[in-house]
Amino acid sequence: MDSGTPGYFEYRAIDPRTPDGPPVVVRFARDLIVWYYENRSVDYENFRCVRHVLDNTERIFRGVRDYEEGELSWWCYTGHPKEWCIRENVFGPFPRRSMVFAVYLNPNFELYTFRAEKADPQQPACPINWRSRYGELIWPKSIS
Amino acid sequence: MAEEHFLKDYVEGKPGFKPEAWYNPYGDCVVYQTVNEAIYADRLDSLTTLYRSAIDDRVIGFQIKGVKEILRALKCDIPVEGTGSESEESISLIALVIAACKLSHDREANKDQLEALAELIPHMAHEKVPIHHAA
Numbered sequence: 001m002d003s004g005t006p007g008y009f010e011y012r013a014i015d016p017r018t019p020d021g022p023p024v025v026v027r028f029a030r031d032l033i034v035w036y037y038e039n040r041s042v043d044y045e046n047f048r049c050v051r052h053v054l055d056n057t058e059r060i061f062r063g064v065r066d067y068e069e070g071e072l073s074w075w076c077y078t079g080h081p082k083e084w085c086i087r088e089n090v091f092g093p094f095p096r097r098s099m100v101f102a103v104y105l106n107p108n109f110e111l112y113t114f115r116a117e118k119a120d121p122q123q124p125a126c127p128i129n130w131r132s133r134y135g136e137l138i139w140p141k142s143i144s
Numbered sequence: 145m146a147e148e149h150f151l152k153d154y155v156e157g158k159p160g161f162k163p164e165a166w167y168n169p170y171g172d173c174v175v176y177q178t179v180n181e182a183i184y185a186d187r188l189d190s191l192t193t194l195y196r197s198a199i200d201d202r203v204i205g206f207q208i209k210g211v212k213e214i215l216r217a218l219k220c221d222i223p224v225e226g227t228g229s230e231s232e233e234s235i236s237l238i239a240l241v242i243a244a245c246k247l248s249h250d251r252e253a254n255k256d257q258l259e260a261l262a263e264l265i266p267h268m269a270h271e272k273v274p275i276h277h278a279a
Contacts, residue, residue: 009151032170033154039166041159042180047151065210086182086198088161095198099184104171112171113207116184116198133187 008110009033013054016062016075016138026054028111043114045085049094050114053079053103058125063135064104072107076134078125079103084116100127163267165237169277172212174240177205178267188257189248192241203260208244211278218243234272238265 004010008027015024028047036044056079064074081094081101094101100119106112117127127133161180168175177183181204183195188206191214195205208214215235241261 009154028151029170030154032168033151035166037151037155037159038157039160039162039164040177040180041161042182044151044155044159045149046182048147048149051150084182088180099198102185106170110170112168113173113175115195116182118184118186127185129187 011051011054013077014057014060014139016060019139024109026105026109026111032111042085042087046114049081049084049101050103050111052081053077053101057139059137060139061130061134061136062138074107075105075109077103077105078127097124100125102127165268165271165273167211167273167275167278171209172278173207173209174211174237174273175205175207176237176268176271178264179204186257188261189245190250191244191248194257194261203264205264206261208240211240214240214243214247215275215278217247233276234274237268237271237273240273
């Protein structure tokens with residue numbers, strides 16, 4: 001999927017407000033992409049992991065911020081990419097057992113950051129301490 | 145990974161790395177990183193997250209979130225530097241780190257985390273963050 005809005009790359013993902021309904025459009029601002037390319041080239045390579053997580057989402061959390069503005073929610077999508085860039089021109093397997101890759105979206109479903117997090121040993125799809133860090137697990141509604 | 149990057153049409157020139165602080169307007173956060181390596185998050189408290197190297201676990205940066213709120217809450221306490229033009233205003237990165245620690249509602253940080261954060265101070269001693277997008 002390519003840009004439908006000038007200045008943005010757009011991609012479809014599960015809409016956490018209606019997970020069984022149509023997907024939501026997630027937007028990557030061009031200036032964010034360019035900033036990563038010019039300033040954090042390793043992270044720029046890991047935009048591939050962002051795409052993987054949006055395509056293969058394992059968990060979605062709401063309430064990333066302590067003080068959310070009204071009904072607006074900040075979102076965290078998680079998943080496990082197969083590999084990632086660990087330093088310039090060096091790629092390796094993503095540590096699937098100990099880490100989970102987290103993609104953070106603001107209330108406008110604009111990407112603002114992404115990174116690996118230590119995984120909850122009991123729930124490898126969840127970042128460690130997720131129950132206290134996030135407001136609510138949105139998708140799936142229940143986990144064993 | 146030889147596959148062509150799906151965002152290649154959005155960038156030009158050579159990719160790079162600059163160990164500079166940046167205010168990210170999409171996340172209302174400041175990020176700072178000293179080394180061009182993959183990172184994983186290590187939560188310090190409700191406002192600050194350390195970036196640890198995915199290669200050897202050392203602390204190589206951090207993210208401070210809720211910057212607008214920090215600036216509002218501590219407007220009088222944080223020295224804002226500039227030449228009078230709003231677009232040129234910046235804040236000391238160290239001042240922002242201290243303000244975030246002061247305002248955080250929890251105190252989860254342990255001694256090792258604080259020492260690791262302190263080790264970054266020589267790197268960021270003169271680092272300024274342009275804040276006009278956060279005003």
